[in-house]
């Protein structure tokens with residue numbers, strides 16, 4: 282009987298450890314999810330701050346960020362050129378007011394009504 286008692290106690294301990302581990306895994310997953318969410322929010326806030334600083338100071342040549350501003354302007358020009366190529370292939374005219382892609386022959390934006398006059 283002592284053997285059975287010991288066996289029962291051992292299984293009980295194993296079951297407790299398993300439940301405890303399971304709780305830990307659940308808690309870890311929850312904390313990791315919370316941490317990832319906060320880090321994502323921080324990234325968005327820093328990006329917003331960066332955009333605000335860029336907008337406010339991009340035309341100041343003596344800014345300590347002038348070099349970075351120049352690189353950003355260069356990348357924006359590259360992005361605009363690539364977007365133009367995409368629009369050509371897709372055969373669309375993109376509204377400069379709202380960004381909607383309209384058929385190339387459109388005179389006015391189908392969403393906001395802005396003129397799509399040839400540039």
Ligand SMILES: [Zn+2]
Nearest residue numbers: 376379390393
């Ligand atoms: Zn539009």
